[in-house]
Amino acid sequence: MPAPIRLRELIRTIRTARTQAEEREMIQKECAAIRSSFREEDNTYRCRNVAKLLYMHMLGYPAHFGQLECLKLIASQKFTDKRIGYLGAMLLLDERQDVHLLMTNCIKNDLNHSTQYVQGLALCTLGCMGSSEMCRDLAGEVEKLLKTSNSYLRKKAALCAVHVIRKVPELMEMFLPATKNLLNEKNHGVLHTSVVLLTEMCERSPDMLAHFRKLVPQLVRILKNLIMSGYSPEHDVSGISDPFLQVRILRLLRILGRNDDDSSEAMNDILAQVATNTETSKNVGNAILYETVLTIMDIKSESGLRVLAINILGRFLLNNDKNIRYVALTSLLKTVQTDHNAVQRHRSTIVDCLKDLDVSIKRRAMELSFALVNGNNVRGMMKELLYFLDSCEPEFKADCASGIFLAAEKYAPSKRWHIDTIMRVLTTAGSYVRDDAVPNLIQLITNSVEMHAYTVQRLYKAILGDYSQQPLVQVASWCIGEYGDLLVSGQCEEEEPIQVTEDEVLDILESVLISNMSASVTRGYALTAIMKLSTRFTCTVNRIKKVVSIYGSSIDVELQQRAVEYNALFKKYDHMRPALLERMPVMEKVTTNGPTEIVQTNGETETAVLETKPPHSGLQPGSQANDLLDLLGGNDITPVIPTAPTSKPASAGGELLDLLGDLNLTGSPVSAPAPQISQPPFLPDSSQPLFNDIAAGIPSITAYNKNGLKIDFSFERSNTNPSVTVITIQASNSTELDMTDFVFQAAVPKTFQLQLLSPSSSVIPAFNSGTITQVIKVLNPQKQQLRMRIKLTYNHKGSAMQDLAEVNNFPPQSWQ
Amino acid sequence: VCSCSLSCFCLYFPRYASLYFCCAIEDQDNELLTLEVVHRYVELLDRYFGNVCELDIIFNFEKAYFILDEFIIGGEVQDTSKRSAVKAIEDSDMLQETVEEYMNKPAF
Numbered sequence: 001m002p003a004p005i006r007l008r009e010l011i012r013t014i015r016t017a018r019t020q021a022e023e024r025e026m027i028q029k030e031c032a033a034i035r036s037s038f039r040e041e042d043n044t045y046r047c048r049n050v051a052k053l054l055y056m057h058m059l060g061y062p063a064h065f066g067q068l069e070c071l072k073l074i075a076s077q078k079f080t081d082k083r084i085g086y087l088g089a090m091l092l093l094d095e096r097q098d099v100h101l102l103m104t105n106c107i108k109n110d111l112n113h114s115t116q117y118v119q120g121l122a123l124c125t126l127g128c129m130g131s132s133e134m135c136r137d138l139a140g141e142v143e144k145l146l147k148t149s150n151s152y153l154r155k156k157a158a159l160c161a162v163h164v165i166r167k168v169p170e171l172m173e174m175f176l177p178a179t180k181n182l183l184n185e186k187n188h189g190v191l192h193t194s195v196v197l198l199t200e201m202c203e204r205s206p207d208m209l210a211h212f213r214k215l216v217p218q219l220v221r222i223l224k225n226l227i228m229s230g231y232s233p234e235h236d237v238s239g240i241s242d243p244f245l246q247v248r249i250l251r252l253l254r255i256l257g258r259n260d261d262d263s264s265e266a267m268n269d270i271l272a273q274v275a276t277n278t279e280t281s282k283n284v285g286n287a288i289l290y291e292t293v294l295t296i297m298d299i300k301s302e303s304g305l306r307v308l309a310i311n312i313l314g315r316f317l318l319n320n321d322k323n324i325r326y327v328a329l330t331s332l333l334k335t336v337q338t339d340h341n342a343v344q345r346h347r348s349t350i351v352d353c354l355k356d357l358d359v360s361i362k363r364r365a366m367e368l369s370f371a372l373v374n375g376n377n378v379r380g381m382m383k384e385l386l387y388f389l390d391s392c393e394p395e396f397k398a399d400c401a402s403g404i405f406l407a408a409e410k411y412a413p414s415k416r417w418h419i420d421t422i423m424r425v426l427t428t429a430g431s432y433v434r435d436d437a438v439p440n441l442i443q444l445i446t447n448s449v450e451m452h453a454y455t456v457q458r459l460y461k462a463i464l465g466d467y468s469q470q471p472l473v474q475v476a477s478w479c480i481g482e483y484g485d486l487l488v489s490g491q492c493e494e495e496e497p498i499q500v501t502e503d504e505v506l507d508i509l510e511s512v513l514i515s516n517m518s519a520s521v522t523r524g525y526a527l528t529a530i531m532k533l534s535t536r537f538t539c540t541v542n543r544i545k546k547v548v549s550i551y552g553s554s555i556d557v558e559l560q561q562r563a564v565e566y567n568a569l570f571k572k573y574d575h576m577r578p579a580l581l582e583r584m585p586v587m588e589k590v591t592t593n594g595p596t597e598i599v600q601t602n603g604e605t606e607t608a609v610l611e612t613k614p615p616h617s618g619l620q621p622g623s624q625a626n627d628l629l630d631l632l633g634g635n636d637i638t639p640v641i642p643t644a645p646t647s648k649p650a651s652a653g654g655e656l657l658d659l660l661g662d663l664n665l666t667g668s669p670v671s672a673p674a675p676q677i678s679q680p681p682f683l684p685d686s687s688q689p690l691f692n693d694i695a696a697g698i699p700s701i702t703a704y705n706k707n708g709l710k711i712d713f714s715f716e717r718s719n720t721n722p723s724v725t726v727i728t729i730q731a732s733n734s735t736e737l738d739m740t741d742f743v744f745q746a747a748v749p750k751t752f753q754l755q756l757l758s759p760s761s762s763v764i765p766a767f768n769s770g771t772i773t774q775v776i777k778v779l780n781p782q783k784q785q786l787r788m789r790i791k792l793t794y795n796h797k798g799s800a801m802q803d804l805a806e807v808n809n810f811p812p813q814s815w816q
Numbered sequence: 817v818c819s820c821s822l823s824c825f826c827l828y829f830p831r832y833a834s835l836y837f838c839c840a841i842e843d844q845d846n847e848l849l850t851l852e853v854v855h856r857y858v859e860l861l862d863r864y865f866g867n868v869c870e871l872d873i874i875f876n877f878e879k880a881y882f883i884l885d886e887f888i889i890g891g892e893v894q895d896t897s898k899r900s901a902v903k904a905i906e907d908s909d910m911l912q913e914t915v916e917e918y919m920n921k922p923a924f
Contacts, residue, residue: 008875015874043923051878058877076923080912087881117908127889152904159889166890189895196892234897237852244856244896247849287848294846327847 004037005030007051014059027056038069047073047081050088057091067092067099074106079118082110086121095131104134111141116152119145123153127160135164139171146178151187158182158193162200169204169736169797176201176208183218188235188242191222195248202255206707206801213256216263220270223249227274238282250274250291257299264300271296275308286316286324290331297335307342310335314346322358329353329364336371337809347372351381354388362388366396370403378411382421390428397432401425405437410813415448416494419455427462430469438474443587445479454494456483461498464508468517474525477512480505481529482584485536502540506530510547524558527551531566535581545570698814703807704790708735709764711744711790713807715814725786725814727776733764735796742794744774749787753779764794778815786815835870856898857887863902882908 005013010030017023034049050069057063070092073085093100103125110122123145126138142164145157165172175197182194202209226241226249235242253271257264274292279285289312296309313335316328332350336343350372353365366388373381382404389400404425412418422441426433445455459476467473480487484505490497512518512526527548534544548570551563569577700714711731718724733739740763748754759774780786788807795801837854841847858868860883865872873880886901888894895901913921 007878011875044919055877078913078918078921078923079908080918081923083882083908083912084878087878087885090885115911117904117911120904124885124889128885152900155894156889159892159894162892163890188897189900192896193892193894234899237856242896243852244849244893247846251844251846283848284852287846287852290848291846323848323851 004033004045004049004052007048007055010052011055023059027059027061031056031061035065038065043076047078047084051084054084054088054091063092067097071099071102071106074103074110079115082118082121086125090125090128094129100129100131101133104137107134108138108141111138111145116150119153120156123156123160127156127163130160130163130167132167135167136171139164139168139174143174143178146175151185151190154185155187155189155193158190158197162193162197165197165200165204172201172205172208176211183215183222188245192242192245192248195219195245195252199248199252199255202252207799209255213260213263216253216256216266219249219253219256220267223253223270223274227277237284239279240284240288243284243288246274246288247291250288250295254295254298257295259300261300267295267299268302268305271301272305272308275305275312280315283321283324286319286321290316290324290327293331297331297339306339310339310342310346314349317346317349317353322356322361325353325356326358326361326364329361329368333364333368333371336368340372343368344372344374344377347377347381351384354384359393362392363396366392366400366403370407373407373411375411375413378407378413379417382408386421386424386428389425394432397429398434401429401433402437405440409444415451416454419445419448419451419458423458423462426469426472426475430472433471435471438471441475442478445475446482446584447586449586451494452479452483453486453492453497455479456487457492457495457498460487460500460505460508463512467508467512467515470519470522473512473518473522477509477522477525477529480509481525481532484529484533488537502533502537503543505533505537506540506543506547509533513547513551520556520558523556524562527559527562527566531562531569532581534570535578699811701807701809701811703729703788703809704792704803704805706803706805707796707801708733709739709792709794710734711792713810715811717814723779723781723783725778725780727778727814729772729774729776731764731772731774732768732770733766734768736766737797738766739764739794739796739801742772743792744772745791745793746776747789747791748778749784751780751782751784752786755779780815783816786810835873853888853893857884859898860887860901863898864905879905 014023014026017026030052034053037045037049046069050066050073053063053066066088070085070088073081074089076082076085089103107122107126110118113119123142126134126142130138142157142160145153146161148154148157161175165175179194179198182197183191185191185194198212198215202212223246226246229241232241237243253267257267271292274288275296278288280289293309293312296305313328313332316324319325329350332343332346350365350368353361354369356362356365369381369385385400385404389397389404392400404421408418408421412421422444448455456479459479463473463476487505488500488502490499509526509530513523518526530544530547534541537544548563548566551559552567554560554563569580698715698717700712702710703713704711709731711729714728714730716726718726729744731742731744742762742764744759746754746756755777757775757777759772761772764770764772778786789804790807791802791804793800793802839850839854841850861868861873861880864879864883883901883905886895886904
């Protein structure tokens with residue numbers, strides 16, 4: 001049998017194919033040849049054949065029959081074979097094929113090979129595609145290599161360890177001793193991979209995190225050396241020394257400094273230095289700045305530093321590179337809740353981004369703009385947003401319209417302005433308005449009693465020209481039906497009244513009924529409107545009777561039913577007609593099942609405890625800890641001891657009392673955070689739309705999101721007792737193991753009262769496959785800004801976890 | 817660069833002349849640094865092949881993989897020095913047997 005063709009020959013041949021079919025034919029022919037060669041167990045050409053197979057695999061053709069051959073190549077003594085064999089293993093094999101386990105022994109042998117490049121191949125393969133079984137078997141070997149003095153192997157072993165930890169988190173402990181001296185290395189490769197390893201360990205385990213906090217000074221020193229050092233050709237990128245290492249160190253510092261005063265303090269200077277001295281002319285400098293900003297926002301930094309960070313983001317917005325603008329908008333969106341005032345300063349730049357050409361930038365800018373609307377800037381912002389609504393892509397119109405309605409409802413400076421804004425949205429994007437907006441708008445209009453005449457006149461004029469936009473026509477029909485008498489009598493005060501006759505009004509409503517463009521629902525609205533006008537109009541009652549009776553035989557069942565009933569109203573129940581068709585009363589805003597009473601249990605205890613102890617007096621640390629326990633219902637017997645070894649034993653308790661103490665003294669809501677109050681975590685999820693709960697009116701928030709545990713708060717207000725807010729918490733778990741014995745506790749400031757109902761269960765299943773729900777009722781008679789401290793305890797991966805957090809991002813509608 | 821966003825990671829497509837690169841990153845990764853990573857990889861290819869062009873990569877795809885494996889493992893950068901990655905590949909190339917050596921050496 002002739003020797004199989006060489007790899008490059010094959011590539012050349014395939015490239016000459018002019019059609020897909022020709023290529024397929026060539027490949028099938030070659031695959032057949034390769035298959036027979038494999039069957040013959042030919043050692044000489046196996047490597048060449050597998051290489052060709054990999055090329056064809058890259059083009060998208062099936063190559064599974066080569067899997068076992070890769071294993072044979074790996075077992076070969078020849079380096080050329082091993083190289084291709086390992087590559088084949090990484091491309092063709094993964095956890096789903098049982099075959100991959102056969103590799104384990106070969107890799108084990110190769111990890112102990114005398115040639116470092118063979119060891120390197122084995123480490124690389126294990127680190128890229130090792131399954132959990134393989135990782136368990138080989139972790140010991142990796143750990144050994146992590147301690148070697150050969151930096152070529154050490155850096156690969158570090159990344160291999162990262163992969164092992166990702167696959168089998170329980171093995172993390174095993175690598176702890178080897179990490180002792182990792183940061184003392186001079187070799188940048190080892191340094192970089194060590195930082196990655198440390199980051200992975202700290203992200204997964206709070207104990208590790210606490211243990212590694214002591215590395216902060218060393219990390220700061222390394223970073224400082226990088227910045228101050230002169231030009232190093234090996235690691236230089238556009239004048240910056242090793243930006244990859246700088247960014248990884250910044251990220252590790254972020255994790256170590258989160259929620260920790262001392263660490264954050266230690267980093268302040270270096271962060272300020274990086275933020276001010278980094279060259280921004282090239283992308284690499286901006287990459288470092290971006291990471292620095294993320295770190296500043298996430299740790300407990302001083303306010304000056306935070307403002308600096310937001311200003312950097314503001315500068316990014318003006319950059320020509322749209323990637324940088326995009327990244328800036330995403331970050332600003334995350335920080336707008338916590339540093340609202342600082343972000344406001346960049347409002348005009350953000351609004352300019354609405355006119356950007358790129359779709360993703362426009363979307364971010366739109367979301368951010370809505371977050372920035374407040375009572376002061378609402379007129380200007382609405383103008384820009386309405387203009388945006390006019391010209392934006394259809395996929396934005398629904399969200400933009402909903403956002404405008406929400407913002408208008410919250411901040412409208414006058415009723416007329418509100419109605420005008422709504423009209424503008426309905427006329428420009430009328431067909432994109434969400435269905436649930438129609439009843440909300442109708443309710444709004446009903447409640448603006450003095451604007452009825454103006455509203456109905458404007459709506460009438462709007463649909464005269466064009467009655468194809470369904471939500472607009474529905475609202476207009478309803479209004480005309482209700483306020484048609486005001487329309488024909490020309491009573492409008494706000495603007496020049498128009499002359500309309502009853503017949504003209506009925507003309508337009510009948511056109512809506514007849515039109516092919518009208519949806520069934522819209523026709524229903526129109527018919528009912530016509531019926532209502534029978535009591536409001538004087539001359540045209542007969543016409544109305546005729547129209548209604550025609551629809552008594554409509555094919556549309558809904559219309560038919562309405563018409564028949566209205567007919568009956570005319571014929572048999574004419575005496576009841578005026579009463580039935582009377583003007584609608586002002587409607588109460590209906591919220592879903594709010595509670596009628598608050599039973600004060602936890603609330604009472606809290607207030608009692610606080611009233612007996614004066615704030616800021618010299619309390620023993622022990623009793624402070626006990627206060628925290630009382631406030632939180634005290635499930636633990638031992639005092640709360642935070643994981644950071646350097647801070648005072650009961651500082652957590654002290655902080656809580658300080659928070660409540662502040663509120664006692666000042667009485668009014670604290671607008672700028674005091675230095676000892678913890679900053680809420682940097683909300684990672686920016687892909688959630690801001691307005692996902694329009695019907696209920698109060699947006700939900702993510703109150704806590706750390707270590708795979710996410711807690712969302714959703715709100716309802718009681719319609720009988722306006723001081724009551726009902727919060728429903730949903731706790732979900734995105735890690736691979738369940739969280740058991742989950743206990744959620746909360747404390748609120750003195751002026752509030754809190755009741756915690758029983759949770760749905762105490763186990764949060766893994767992989768977000770289920771949630772724990774629990775209801776909290778908050779009584780807020782003084783309508784103060786809602787703040788809450790929460791304490792979470794649960795068991796995860798065999799260890800007891802506990803965390804304290806503060807929830808500050810309650811939306812104003814939940815407590816105003 | 818264009819990007820699209822899936823639920824757990826984003827795809828970035830930097831473009832170098834006629835070559836398109838596709839890179840999937842996670843939520844917490846620095847997007848701007850990713851562009852630098854891709855750029856560094858192109859530099860490594862350039863250093864190894866000498867003025868790299870499309871054909872170099874097509875006909876030496878396995879080398880492109882080897883270089884990538886010296887630069888990145890398991891999604892993380894392993895060495896930030898431009899020199900050492902290329903040196904490792906060149907040394908490994910030397911280890912590869914010549915045709916005669918290959919034919920004569922026993923496989924197992």
